[in-house]
Amino acid sequence: MSLTQGLHRALQTRGDQLATIDGERRRTWRQVGARVARLAGALRALGVGSEDRVAILSLNSDRYVEYFYAVAWAGAACNPVNIRLTPAEIAYTLNDSGSRVLFIDETFAPILAALRSAMTTVEHIIYMSDGAVPDGYLAYEALVATGSVVPDAAVGGDTLAGLFYTGGTTGKSKGVMLTHANLLANALNVLPALAYDASTIYLHAAPMFHLADMASTFAVTMAGATHCAVPRFDVENVLATMARERVTHALLVPVMINLLVSSGKISDYDISSLRRLMYGASPMPRAVLMRAMQQMPGVGFTQGYGQTESSPVISFLSPEQHAAGGDRLESAGQPAYGVDVRILDAQDSEVSPGTIGEVCVRGPNVMRGYWQLEQQTRETLRNGWLHTGDLGYMCKDGFVFIVDRAKDMIITGGENVFSVEVEGAIHLHPGVQECAVIGIPDEKWGECVHAIVVPKPGVNLVPADIISQCRDRIAGYKLPRSVDIRHEPLPLSGAGKVLKTELRKPYWQDMSRNVG
Template sequence: MYLTQGLHRHVQQRPDEIATVCAGRTRTHAESVDRIARLAAGLQQLGIRDGERAAILSLNSDRYSEFLAATLWAGGVVVPVNIRWSVPEIAESLAEVDARVLVVDDVFAGCTEGIRAGHPWLRHVVHGGDGPTPDGMLAFEQLVETSEPVEDARRGGDQPAGVFYTGGTTGRAKGVLLSHDNLLTSAMGALATDHVTPDRVLLHAAPMFHAAAFSGWVGNGVVGGTQVAIPVFDPVAVLTAVQEHGVTDVLLVPTMIQLVVDHPRVDEFDLTTVRRLMYGASPMSDALLGRTMKVLPNARFLQAYGMTELAPVATLLTADDHQDPRHRRSVGRAAPHAEVRVVGPDDVELPRGEVGEVVVRGGSVMLGYWNRPEETAEALRGGWMHTGDAGRMDDEGYLYLTDRLKDMIISGGENVYSVEVESVLAQHPAVATCAVIGVPDDTWGERVHAVVVPAAGATVTLEELRASCTGRLASYKVPRSMDVVDALPLSPAGKVLKRELREPYWAGQERAVH
């Protein structure tokens, strides 16, 4: 199969039904596919074909959706850029994959000079915003209007479709190479779990560069539903979009869900059209789940656990599972397309109830990390994706996460790798050494917390450390709290014992991962 396959079917079967809605623009499947075929022609003229990479740095929009489809239609590989990264981080990732075309919207147009400085091989920047096209850029709409539609390249199967950046235990982001089959397998496994029909209206409120949101885009492309996009998550914008467009499906992380259902204006909106609420990154508390069920009385709930390397779904907690209090603290059972095990250090499956590493096998497992064969081999050893997450499985196959083997923090649904933050903090002249951990946070699930040993005779404040991170780290990676200590606990080998640092904060918590 190939990711553009559904487009042909939708034009054939429902050409006049709505495909995309954004910023007052509404386009049918016929109109949308015509624009995609024309944009694909324009991208081919810019060199995007036969696996060449095209990137996008933009807030959510209908043009974002068109760019994704057009790049694949042209035969290229999409590179969705994390909008929360700093300019140096963006430039480094684009240079690594040698992206030759970059689409930016009005918000990020000003970043292009810095990106070009770090990635001088970038050939073309396409302006996909609503404002005037800046000098030195090509206009998105002009590419569409001046290009004749081309035939779909129909690249598919195990051919690369996208490079999605995630964090890594080394502290540097890694490019995860996913194929058409990877992405379709994961999306269709999720669709098979809860019957989805073509009248689906999916709201893109979570950022579309995320693998989870991208998977929602893929799934909607399969069934032929409507894609509704708002630029960024905002509780009132979500509520408004649901009411105005009859949204049936929403993908959010629990932090976002809490902000929506607890908003003081929530009772002003008709939310009865919502049939399905999908969430991930962390479980919902029973209290939040109860409030959400009252606000969305017709919604079924689906929790997914996975990672970018799994395109991204591994397990699913179904709507029926949510009705059983025994299962709500789990992340569900293996999705239809996946095998999931808990193994020991020897990669042998452990007896039920014992804690070990979660490993996954199936058609959604990545092709590998971009230009990192050794790390790919290590992650995929024995044919299983080693997630780095610790968990246990009960006798019914429900998976419970207990801790994280990888040194990673999930704050507001974003992955933060402590080594990356530590390397920036350590450059501050008042810092002798430091460690970064995740601690519980009612709003963000976890927050980035720094433990700092000051240099001799020096003092340091949280405000000073945060200021030193500006422009060097994405804002969500900057520490939100800090402890100053005389020394860090070390193992005999000299490794910082982060478990000891975490213990006071996680004491009494049900699990060491939020």
């Protein structure tokens, strides 16, 4: 099957119902379907063929949804570009992928002057925004208006559907090759887990270039539901949109949920329509989750754990499991349907329940490989398993507990310290807004635990407060040995993950071994 199957179903079953909301602009599925077919025709007229890469650099919009389906309808592959990258990194993504066409909106058009000399493969630039079209660009709406309606290429199965570049939190980005079968397997998993149906109004508040949000994009269309887009996450705009459009479902990464519950604004808006809130893409501090559940008691919280290489979902923690509380709130839930999860040791043998090893996955959601990186593909896809690089354990009931990224684990004096555990203890302090824990060089211990903390506005914190906060909650060897109190936000990837590589650089740049 092809990604476009979901669109065809929406056209058959919900043709005259609302498909997209973007500000004052509203379109039915029949209107969206006609626009997709003409935009696909315009891409074909530009020479786009089978598996050619078509990139997009844009904030969230209804046109982003149309882009996904028009590219698939044309038989090509999408390449959603991380909006937080520098011009040099964007050029790398475009060139490495061999993207022939670039969709861009008014927010990012100004950087094209810096990109033009660096782009080597892009032949056409399509301007997605309204208003005057810059010289040398093609107008999105003109292409939709004049493009010939072409039949769906109907490619599917193991055909490349898109290149999705990893966020770069651990080094140079790699292009993850996901097929139509990969993304459809994920969509069919997400549908029941998030209870999407024809009444769903899904809010795209997390960036649409990222698989965390895209995990729902194709499932929402399959359900014949409604996509509602805000350009980017903003607390007031998200709450106002939820209230005005009667949003039923959304995905927010933990950083966004933290900002939401810390804002004091939730009670100012009627968000009683919200039925499900999914979170994922980075660890959720328990203290933040408990505040969110308290402030939004009518919402069913669902955690989705995964990574780009698995399209992305690996496991879910359901609303019922959230409501039950207990230690399972610390888990990433149980494996999704059709996804086989095992905890393996260094010899790729399964370990016993409760034993920490590497989380490994197999199933129809697992990537085809890394774009033009055969060695890295072989290292990651070994013996039939996707090696996630996450350390964790599984209890006897199949709940997966993630303890850290393998490269975020701190080894101090021969003891393993998991940064996520220390961060969870720090987040229990009522004055903490954000925190990150990293290992920094230490002559005696090899590495020592270092915390970087951002206080809430108006709160005065000193390092002793943070160390004291942790002392009765975690073992002595896990305590931060040093604390950096900062008053600017921590650096984030486009998906809202803290860029620990950036935080480590000042400490490790002159060292021969870099744990980052």
